[in-house]
Amino acid sequence: MAEAFKFELVSPERLLVSEQVESVVIPGAEGEMTVMAQHAPVMTTIKPGVVTVKAAGGKEDRYVVFGGFADILPSGCTLLAESAVHVNDIDRADLARRIQDAKEDAADAKDDVARSRAEQFLSQLTTLEGALLPA
Amino acid sequence: MASLKDLRNRIASVKATQKITKAMQMVAAAKLRRAQEAAEAARPYSERMGAVLANITQAIGGGGDAPALMTGTGRDDVHLLIVCTAERGLCGGFNSQIARLARDHIRRLLADGKQVKVICVGKKGFDILRRDYASLILERVDLREVKTLGFVNADAIARKVIHLFNEGGFDICTLFYSQFKSVISQIPTAQQIIPAAQASATAGAGNGGGAVYEYEPEPGEILSDLIPRNIAVQIFRALLENAAGEMGAKMSAMDNATRNAGDMINRLSITYNRQRQAQITKELIEIISGAEAL
Numbered sequence: 398m399a400e401a402f403k404f405e406l407v408s409p410e411r412l413l414v415s416e417q418v419e420s421v422v423i424p425g426a427e428g429e430m431t432v433m434a435q436h437a438p439v440m441t442t443i444k445p446g447v448v449t450v451k452a453a454g455g456k457e458d459r460y461v462v463f464g465g466f467a468d469i470l471p472s473g474c475t476l477l478a479e480s481a482v483h484v485n486d487i488d489r490a491d492l493a494r495r496i497q498d499a500k501e502d503a504a505d506a507k508d509d510v511a512r513s514r515a516e517q518f519l520s521q522l523t524t525l526e527g528a529l530l531p532a
Numbered sequence: 533m534a535s536l537k538d539l540r541n542r543i544a545s546v547k548a549t550q551k552i553t554k555a556m557q558m559v560a561a562a563k564l565r566r567a568q569e570a571a572e573a574a575r576p577y578s579e580r581m582g583a584v585l586a587n588i589t590q591a592i593g594g595g596g597d598a599p600a601l602m603t604g605t606g607r608d609d610v611h612l613l614i615v616c617t618a619e620r621g622l623c624g625g626f627n628s629q630i631a632r633l634a635r636d637h638i639r640r641l642l643a644d645g646k647q648v649k650v651i652c653v654g655k656k657g658f659d660i661l662r663r664d665y666a667s668l669i670l671e672r673v674d675l676r677e678v679k680t681l682g683f684v685n686a687d688a689i690a691r692k693v694i695h696l697f698n699e700g701g702f703d704i705c706t707l708f709y710s711q712f713k714s715v716i717s718q719i720p721t722a723q724q725i726i727p728a729a730q731a732s733a734t735a736g737a738g739n740g741g742g743a744v745y746e747y748e749p750e751p752g753e754i755l756s757d758l759i760p761r762n763i764a765v766q767i768f769r770a771l772l773e774n775a776a777g778e779m780g781a782k783m784s785a786m787d788n789a790t791r792n793a794g795d796m797i798n799r800l801s802i803t804y805n806r807q808r809q810a811q812i813t814k815e816l817i818e819i820i821s822g823a824e825a826l
C-alpha cells in the first residue's frame with residue numbers, strides 16, 4: 398500500500414475535505430497530475446475539472462472544481478478551489494449557467510488576450526460538461 | 533392625568549411591542565449562530581490563501597513583474613472606498629459606526645485634496661452617506677435578496693473593483709467593514725486591499741516557507757491570477773464578518789429594547805393599579821356619605 402499524506406480541499410465557503418489520502422489527481426493548468434506522498438513542492442493553478450481523491454482506505458471520491466490553486470508539499474497537498482462540489486451533487490443548471498456566462502465573456506472580450514483566455518475557459522467548461530453528463 | 537382606559541391601552545401596546553422585539557432578538561440569535569459558523573467555515577480558505585500568497589511573493593522577491601494590483605499605481609490621488617454595512621436597521625449603532633468611520637476618512641481625504649469614490653454595499657450605509665456625499669457614490673450593491681451569502685456575491689463586487697482599477701479609475705482601495713469581535717463588540721475597521729503589498733507582508737513567514745517550489749505556470753502568471761482572487765476573498769470575509777456583527781448588534785439592541793419595554797410595563801401597571809384603587813376608594817366614599825345623609 399502506498400504511503401498516505403494529508404490532503405485538504407478548501408472552498409471559500411468551507412473546508413470540504415481534510416483527510417489522509419493515497420493519491421489525488423488534479424486538473425492542473427498545464428495538464429493533469431497525480432499527486433502522491435513525497436511529491437516535490439509545486440504550486441499550480443488548476444482549470445475546471447474533476448479532482449479524484451483516493452483515500453487511505455482505498456475509497457475513491459470525485460469532486461468537481463471550477464478553477465483555483467494547488468499548493469503541493471512533500472508532507473501534504475492543499476487545494477484552494479474557487480468553488481467545489483461533490484460529483485454527485487453537481488447541478489446541471491448551474492453548469493449550464495456557468496457555460497452561458499463564459500460564452501458571454503468570450504463575446505464581450507475587448508482584446509485578443511482576454512478573448513483567447515475566455516474561450517479557453519469556455520472550452521474547459523464544455524469538456525467538463527461532456528465528461529460529467531453523458532448526454 | 534390619563535384615564536384608566538388610556539393606561540390599559542398603553543400597557544397593551546407596549547406589551548405588543550415587547551413581543552415583537554423579543555421575537556426579533558430570538559431570530560437574530562439563531563441567525564447569529566449561522567453567520568458565525570459561515571465565518572468560521574470560510575477562515576481556512578483565507579488563511580491558506582495568505583500563506584500561498586506569502587510564498588509566491590517570496591519567490592518573486594518583489595521583482596518588477598509583480599502585477600499592478602499588488603504594487604499599486606505609484607500614486608495616491610484617487611481613493612476608492614468600499615463601505616460594507618447591513619441591509620436592515622434596528623441593530624443599534626452598527627451601521628452608523630461603520631458609516632462614521634467612512635465619513636471621517638472621506639473628510640480627511642477631501643481635505644488633503646484627493647479624489648474620492650465610494651461603492652456602498654448594503655442599503656443603510658448608502659442611506660447615511662448619501663446625505664453628505666451623494667456625488668461621490670459610484671454605485672450601490674444590493675444584497676437584500678441574498679439569503680445566504682455566497683462567494684459569488686463577493687466575487688461580483690471584486691470583479692467590479694478590479695475592472696475599475698484596470699481602467700485607471702482609482703489608485704488606492706480601502707474596505708470598510710465591522711470586525712466581529714464578540715456578540716457585544718464589533719469594531720469598525722478600515723482595511724486597504726489595493727495595493728495589497730502590506731497585507732501579504734504581515735501574512736509572511738507562513739508554513740513551508742523554506743521549501744523551494746516549482747511553479748506551473750510561471751510565478752508571475754500564478755500571482756496575476758491569485759491577487760484578484762485574494763481581493764474577492766478579502767471582500768467575502770468582510771461580508772461574513774459584517775453579517776455576524778449585524779446579528780450580534782441586533783441581538784443586543786433587541787435585548788435592550790425588550791428589557792426597556794418590561795420596565796415600562798411595570799411602571800405603567802403601578803400607575804394603573806394606583807389609579808384604580810383611588811377610584812374604588814372614591815366610589816366607596818360616595819356610597820358611604822350618601823348612606824349617611826339618609
